[in-house]
Amino acid sequence: MKPLLADVSQSLGTDYYLIEELLTDEEREIRDKVRAFADREVIPIINDYWDKAQFPFELVPKVAELNIAGTAIQGYGCPGMSQVAAGLVAIEMARGDGSFNTFFGVHSGLVMSTLAICGSEEQKERWLPQMARMEKIGAWGLTEAKHGSDSVRLETSARREGDQYVLNGEKRWIGNATFADVIVIWARDEDDGEVKGFLVEKGTEGYSTELITGKMGKRAVWQPDIKLEEVRIPVENKLEHANSFKDTNKVLTATRGGVAWEAIGHAIAAYEAALTYSRQREQFGRPIAGFQLIQNKLANMLAEITLMQLMCYRLGQLQEQGKMTGPQASLAKMNNAKKAKQVCSDARDIMGGNGVLLEYHVARHLSDMEIVYTYEGTDTIQSLIVGRDVTGVGAFV
Numbered sequence: 501m502k503p504l505l506a507d508v509s510q511s512l513g514t515d516y517y518l519i520e521e522l523l524t525d526e527e528r529e530i531r532d533k534v535r536a537f538a539d540r541e542v543i544p545i546i547n548d549y550w551d552k553a554q555f556p557f558e559l560v561p562k563v564a565e566l567n568i569a570g571t572a573i574q575g576y577g578c579p580g581m582s583q584v585a586a587g588l589v590a591i592e593m594a595r596g597d598g599s600f601n602t603f604f605g606v607h608s609g610l611v612m613s614t615l616a617i618c619g620s621e622e623q624k625e626r627w628l629p630q631m632a633r634m635e636k637i638g639a640w641g642l643t644e645a646k647h648g649s650d651s652v653r654l655e656t657s658a659r660r661e662g663d664q665y666v667l668n669g670e671k672r673w674i675g676n677a678t679f680a681d682v683i684v685i686w687a688r689d690e691d692d693g694e695v696k697g698f699l700v701e702k703g704t705e706g707y708s709t710e711l712i713t714g715k716m717g718k719r720a721v722w723q724p725d726i727k728l729e730e731v732r733i734p735v736e737n738k739l740e741h742a743n744s745f746k747d748t749n750k751v752l753t754a755t756r757g758g759v760a761w762e763a764i765g766h767a768i769a770a771y772e773a774a775l776t777y778s779r780q781r782e783q784f785g786r787p788i789a790g791f792q793l794i795q796n797k798l799a800n801m802l803a804e805i806t807l808m809q810l811m812c813y814r815l816g817q818l819q820e821q822g823k824m825t826g827p828q829a830s831l832a833k834m835n836n837a838k839k840a841k842q843v844c845s846d847a848r849d850i851m852g853g854n855g856v857l858l859e860y861h862v863a864r865h866l867s868d869m870e871i872v873y874t875y876e877g878t879d880t881i882q883s884l885i886v887g888r889d890v891t892g893v894g895a896f897v
């Protein structure tokens with residue numbers, strides 16, 4: 501039996517409640533463009549990169565041609581698409597491949613949003629147009645080895661010396677940071693103890709990275725540990741409006757919804773592959789799609805996908821209207837990461853032994869979902885954010 505992509509890649513069978521009809525022409529166009537890119541450029545080559553834990557640099561100029569980097573950011577050469585369109589980009593990219601979507605999400609989501617939200621006019625003018633064209637690539641460094649979920653307690657320091665800041669410390673798990681042109685570093689100002697954002701440019705002395713190897717998911721995107729040893733940057737590279745962890749949180753809230761959309765892409769890819777497989781795979785003299793227990797699984801998977809889509813569609817509308825709260829974004833991230841992980845796991849089961857083989861694609865999506873479940877705040881942390889919102893009592897410490 502051969503891998504099943506030709507059959508599944510054009511399927512619209514996961515739009516069960518016709519969300520298509522709610523989209524604008526522009527949103528449909530963006531979705532179709534990214535879907536075609538994923539089908540044509542990403543899916544045919546990605547398993548090999550994933551297997552070898554190599555990053556597909558060959559895809560960077562190709563994704564740049566789509567003019568989607570910076571998604572919903574207005575001006576500065578960015579596309580200024582709707583929040584729903586930005587979500588559809590995440591779905592289609594992740595349906596193609598999670599690693600490449602993470603590369604893109606760090607660059608276009610975390611870093612460009614940080615510049616848009618926290619940058620000065622000069623910083624935006626300097627970086628955003630080049631980043632929208634993907635001539636310059638970004639990385640975003642918050643997490644430290646000792647501070648993941650409690651990143652608010654980060655220890656990397658920034659010391660003002662004349663017209664420079666001097667950064668010292670270590671970061672962990674920083675996507676794209678081995679080759680990025682600009683790295684956002686969150687560090688504690690020694691003067692007032694507040695967490696602030698700084699731009700470290702490629703080649704700055706004292707900045708070094710060591711790639712983390714042996715990952716079981718998102719293998720085709722690189723995250724290194726970063727060392728910052730007396731890294732001197734000009735004061736102009738301090739992000740003008742990143743002056744406390746509240747500002748960091750503004751960025752996290754804006755981008756967290758993207759992870760909820762991304763989870764849908766993984767779930768759709770796995771569901772489509774399992775559905776197609778079940779129609780073709782015969783056991784006990786008939787296609788397994790005809791067995792009640794397989795149909796029950798598929799129906800439940802489709803129900804979860806439909807619920808995730810509806811939740812995200814509304815979240816996108818709220819974000820567009822400036823009404824989305826942090827806990828609302830957390831609820832979507834928590835729900836979708838959990839549900840998509842289960843959908844991928846059920847898809848793998850439906851595909852039996854073949855489900856564990858890379859060439860059938862579902863194993864990659866299932867492993868990638870383990871990462872989605874953890875990054876940008878674990879499932880538990882998202883539930884604590886929602887818990888604090890509904891009870892009025894913080895349970896973090």
Ligand SMILES: Cc1cc2nc3c(=O)[nH]c(=O)nc-3n(C[C@H](O)[C@H](O)[C@H](O)COP(=O)(O)OP(=O)(O)OC[C@H]3O[C@@H](n4cnc5c(N)ncnc54)[C@H](O)[C@@H]3O)c2cc1C
Nearest residue numbers: 640641642643648649673674675875876877878880881896
């Ligand atoms: C592949 C990958 C890519 C990443 N990319 C980036 C990136 O580009 N930039 C960046 O800055 N970071 C990045 N991260 C870091 C990611 O955001 C952190 O891994 C995540 O926030 C969890 O932190 P941690 O790994 O230190 O786990 P920990 O915080 O040590 O958590 C361990 C466990 O304890 C639980 N826990 C923690 N606190 C509580 C509590 N109060 N109550 C109950 N349970 C609790 C957690 O939910 C988890 O289950 C990435 C991580 C991965 C794996």
